[in-house]
Amino acid sequence: MSHVTPAPGNSRPWKARLLSHEMLLLYVLLAEWLFFYFAGTTTNRRGVVVGFGTWDRQFDILRHSCEIGLLALALTPVIITAGIDLSVGSLLGLSAILFGQLWHDAGLPIPLAIAFTLVLGALAGGLNALLITTLRLPPLIVTLGTYSLFRGLAEAITRGSVTYTDFPESFLFFGQERWLGLPTQAWIFFAVAAAVWLLMHRTTFGRSFRAIGLAPEGARYAGLPVGRRVALVYVLAGLIAALAAIIYTARLGQAKADAGTGYELFAITAVVLGGTSIFGGTGSVHGTLLGVAAIAVLKNGLACLPVVMRMNAAEEMSGLLTGALLLLALTAGVLPKMLSKLRPRRHAPAV
Amino acid sequence: MSAAPLLALRRIAKSFAGVRALRGVDFELHAGEVHALLGENGAGKSTLIKVITGAHQPDTGEITVAGQPVSELTPASAQALGIACIYQQPALFPDLTVAENIALRLESLGALGRVRWSARRTRAAELLARVGATISPDAEVRSLSMPEQQLVEIACALGAGARIVIMDEPTASLTQKEQHLLFSVVRDLRKNGVGVIYISHRLEEIFALADRVTVLRDGESVGTHPVADMSEGALIRYMVGREVAQIYPPAESAPGEVALALRAVGCASSGVRDISLEVRAGEIFGLAGLVGAGRTELARVLFGLTPADTGEVLLRGQPVALRSPQDAIAHGIAYVPEDRRRHGVVLDLPIAHNMTMAIHRRLFPTTWLRFGAERSLALDYIRDLAVKCSSPDAPGGSLSGGNQQKVSLARWLATKPRVLILDEPTQGVDVGAKSEIHKIIRGLAKDGLAVLLISSDLPEVLGMSDRLGVMRGGTLTAIFPAGTDAHTVMAAALGQAEKGAA
Known part of the structure; x- marks a missing residue:
């Protein structure tokens, strides 16, 4: 007497899958990429192909996406629990300084300095978690506070002037060389992406994050350890921000207090563009990766367009178009709902 | 009294998603009258008020205000009509x-x-x-x-x-002195020719203040009488005096050992005090009382949401500390909450996710999701509880109220509890699903579960319970055996205990 119509395998119809937010974003990404490939690739006077359509440029895009990409991965679970973490960019700066200090001033070997930096990053995330879960303060306010606090600490430690440089070649390998054909840090980025994807989509942790984002009270009534789960996402965000700081330092070969300024907003943009609801509950890690890629390709592709190069306006144009893309993505998500709300009213039978 | 009443309702009916909240209400209010509206929880008072204030449109029936038929009442036009x-x-x-x-x-x-x-x-x-x-x-x-x-x-x-003033339990949170002040204002209103519809559970207020009283029962008006002609006993009889319209599944098993015992349990922050009771395995212990009597609060104490600060809770004779829902679940207590849309089911998540939400640790011991195991468990409960849904992947919000309730129930049955607390399990559920849920509950008791059934539906709690406790003002005021008549229970819930056969 089952009332279930048998649905073999996954029941989502292929049409819905092709029109999912992630797929639409993939089409946009492909379109972007093809556009820049044809419009942004030129041959210079010596007959060498330059611009967007070169391997070097593609690797460059990947190399420059890793830090913001890591922060976006850190923010995805946070936003899915209906929280926010504005402090990740500042924490990147603080972690870079702490790493430089541990290595240069405290004389620790690089691996140990990395390990300590990661622990300190997790602890900084723990501070956010503590304030949010035990004092029940809104995440926006707490992390707005630590956003200033972490950056201020970084500047206080360096007195605004110290920059740590002269890192050993073996360390710079992580940020400036290639390994197995790809920029080294890309491998780290992909590994973290895979880990966060598994956490979000294949474990009970991801389940609880979603439930908490959709119905925090309901999650409590279901016996989920809401406080502990919320704390976890902020600790994880701190840990990943510290990792991003290591990669940042290795890429530029220097650690300074203003590292990662404004990165949190790029990361949030990527997460939301990737289809994660800012109100929590829905979203995916692969969506976030596509969001990161769409922004990175846009930014770098624009810099390759001859017209943009002539105006020397790559930064401005990319800011403008990223904003437009984000607003478009948000409207595209809401529009069908609005239309379906309007429809029944129009055709309502007269009673 | 003038010929044309200030407000007249004729055969007002209103259904929500197949549930008939109002079946046919006649009501008349004259100028310069205080007219009390009385009825037990769920009799349709709130719906009737919403019809009068224009918040709900009645399905059938007519409304006249001061002799003028009103075709479509909206909140704005109601206000304009006074x-x-x-x-x-x-x-x-x-x-x-x-x-x-x-x-x-x-x-x-x-x-x-x-x-x-x-x-x-x-x-x-x-x-x-x-x-x-x-x-x-x-x-x-x-x-x-x-x-x-x-x-x-x-x-x-x-x-x-305003010529028509509706007062919905205005004295519920007032002290004695404040009540007197309010009463004198109401009397002034009456003197000035305003018609007052006065809703209250406190019979003494109705006798002190009202001119006439209309009793609602199961969405119907069962009569309007001058208050002077009524006694408290007669009013209670009107409120509950129905034939048992529904057949409840009979008790089939003898209760076993004491599964849950409360000794002088209290929780100051939620207003629950000094509650002692025992529920045996295989027994359905009903908890009756008016809305706000502290029944849901007691359930929240037992489930660790607002932990007890006095007294002792014993599970199979062992004292236990219930400081959080996790503690309660670990000790085999399950709570199907009253507000299923906010607490019982996460509407945006699939049915299967909802059903396994409380057993993550048992079903996924490594935290690694096992989709196959989850799906087969969900399909089992969908079959056992006859949940009407397209698939286990359908979101909880796509189901009707009764089926959502079954999903909420399945989530807690999956925890294999020893004590099951059900809070208004059939509220807002259509008649068919209601009797299905009753059968499920009786079946669970037969399988040895101790059931604490909180219900404001008097026939339900009378029909289902092996024993029945009545709460009033945050504490348990009486315990009755099965087969107690509605009149006695209602009197106890209203605080007319001296007339009850306790």
Whole structure:
């Protein structure tokens, strides 16, 4: 007497899958990429192909996406629990300084300095978690506070002037060389992406994050350890921000207090563009990766367009178009709902 | 009394998603009359008020105001006709002054949107004087007591030219003295020719204040009488006096050992005090009482949501500490909450996710999701409880109320509990699903579960329970055996215990 119509395998119809937010974003990404490939690739006077359509440029895009990409991965679970973490960019700066200090001033070997930096990053995330879960303060306010606090600490430690440089070649390998054909840090980025994807989509942790984002009270009534789960996402965000700081330092070969300024907003943009609801509950890690890629390709592709190069306006144009893309993505998500709300009213039978 | 009543309702009916909230209500209100509306929880009082204030459109029936038929009542047109409602919790803006609150309701925008402060203050003072309130128009509403806020509401109603004032349990949170003040205002209103619809569970108030009383039962008006002709006993009889319309599944098993015992349990923050009771394995212990009597609060204490601060809870003879829902679940207590849309089912998540939400640790011991195991468990419960759904992947919000309730129930049955607390399990559920849920509950008791059944549906709690406790004012006031008549239980719930056979 089952009332279930048998649905073999996954029941989502292929049409819905092709029109999912992630797929639409993939089409946009492909379109972007093809556009820049044809419009942004030129041959210079010596007959060498330059611009967007070169391997070097593609690797460059990947190399420059890793830090913001890591922060976006850190923010995805946070936003899915209906929280926010504005402090990740500042924490990147603080972690870079702490790493430089541990290595240069405290004389620790690089691996140990990395390990300590990661622990300190997790602890900084723990501070956010503590304030949010035990004092029940809104995440926006707490992390707005630590956003200033972490950056201020970084500047206080360096007195605004110290920059740590002269890192050993073996360390710079992580940020400036290639390994197995790809920029080294890309491998780290992909590994973290895979880990966060598994956490979000294949474990009970991801389940609880979603439930908490959709119905925090309901999650409590279901016996989920809401406080502990919320704390976890902020600790994880701190840990990943510290990792991003290591990669940042290795890429530029220097650690300074203003590292990662404004990165949190790029990361949030990527997460939301990737289809994660800012109100929590829905979203995916692969969506976030596509969001990161769409922004990175846009930014770098624009810099390759001859017209943009002539105006020397790559930064401005990319800011403008990223904003437009984000607003478009948000409207595209809401529009069908609005239309379906309007429809029944129009055709309502007269009673 | 004049020939044309101020308000007349004829055969008003209203259904929500197949549940008939009102089946046919006749009601008449005259000018200068206080007309009490009485009925047990769920008899249809709230729905009727919403029909009168235009918040709900009745499916059938007619409404006449002062002799004029009204075809479509909206909140705006109701207000224009002079209908005002004073709710239990005044809906004022706490950070604005009294005069500003009154102005928000009554003032229309002047030329250029200019605020004429002096006129605003004078008017507020005038209206407050009319209800006999000594409140400064400049006082912030935040600083006022509850009855003072109610007076402001009444002043607003008068200022809007209300001829019909509905008062929904206005005394629920008032002290004795504040009640007397309110009563004198109501009497003044009556003297000035206003018709007052007065809703209250407190019979003594009805006898003190009302001229006539209409009793609602199961969405029907069962009669209107002058209060002078009624006794308390007669009123209670009217409220509950139905034949048992539904067949409840009979008890089939003898109760076993004591599964749950409470000794003088209390929780100051939620107003629960000094509760002692025992529930045996295989027994359904019903908890009756009026809304706000503390039954849900007791359930929240037992489930660790608001832990007890006094007394002792014993599970199979062992004292246990229930500090959190996780503790409660670990000790085999399950709680199917009253508000299933907020607490029972996460509407945006698939049915399968909802059903396994409380057993993550058992079903996924490595935290690694096992989709196959989850799906087969969900399919089992969908079959056992006959949940009508397209697939286990359908979101919880796509189901009807009764089927959502079954999903909520499945989530807790999956925890293999020893004690199951059900809070209003059939509220807002259609008749068919209701009797299915009753059969499920009886079956669970037969399998040895101790069931604590909280219900405001008197026939349900009478029909289902092996024993029945009545709560009032945060504590357990009486325990009755199965087969106790509705009149006795209702009297106990209303606090007329001396007449009950306790």
